[in-house]
Amino acid sequence: MASKLILLDQDGVLADFEQGVRQLWQQTYQQPLPLKERRHFYLRDDMAPEFHRQLAQIYSSKGFFASLPPMQHGISAAKRLLEAGHDVRICTSPIQDYHYCVSEKFDWVCQHLGEDWMQRIILTKDKTWVRGDILIDDKPQISGSLVPQWQHWIYDQPYNRHQTELYRINWEQPETWSELLNN
Template sequence: MRIFVDMDNVLVDFPTGIDRLEPEDKARYEGNYDDAPGIFRLMDPVDGAIKGYEKLCEDHDVFILSTAPWGNPTAWSDKLLWVKKHLGECAEKRLILTHHKYLVRGDVLIDDRRKRGAGAFSGRHLHFGEHGEFKDWDSVLAEIEAIS
């Protein structure tokens, strides 16, 4: 199967980036952390995300599908650097950054939101996270296994 994996709050633990901002930036960008310069470089992976991504790569055609904020140019390069640091070979040249996620064609999208075109994705959307049907990476891997 061709599988797309979102970054923020699926692969990347966004709140850990907020915690690591300098106090000055934390105050300045409160409520708008997407635009804090460098924030996307500071984040830890979500629990189980790295092993989960690598497991998907063993049997499937996997891409990372993320949106980078239009108002924060360093987010675009920071997301690339994060992928290189944490995901390595099976993610090489597989990072897609777009505000229009419905444009890609594949079987599954693992995403915590329906925004940025995710809700209009033509394949199956696995809604990840505390508000989704799939709360963690173990449940995602079990579902992928079941539908493969």
């Protein structure tokens, strides 16, 4: 495989957003996150409306994004893709209440991938504007103002398993992405 420009989403692909929410919810409210099953990309769509305000407070709080745990094998996978000769970028979108989110996304990358990866961050609200060959993202449908140049490879999560048309990968299953290492 020739060298590719690979775009990696941050939350849900490299950083475990849901686990971070679960941990901070438990710590803040002394009870488990009131969530039974994930069927939608947005966590709030799987929760009762009376919890929406508390949920927003969790992921817009200071320290939330910086403290997200890494996805299992995500850090090593990103490094292996780079070592295989690909140009690997982190293509991430901030939340609407971005006050802590933006700087903490950079802090997270520096902490888990190292300072060299800081130059590999692309922060955008519309990923269709970003050039690339492959976008690995957990969001089942990515829309924007342009037709994307990249091919969407979906990162496997319970809430996107209904999406069967896209190439599906999981860092814990190397056979789903090993072809990217054969450069």
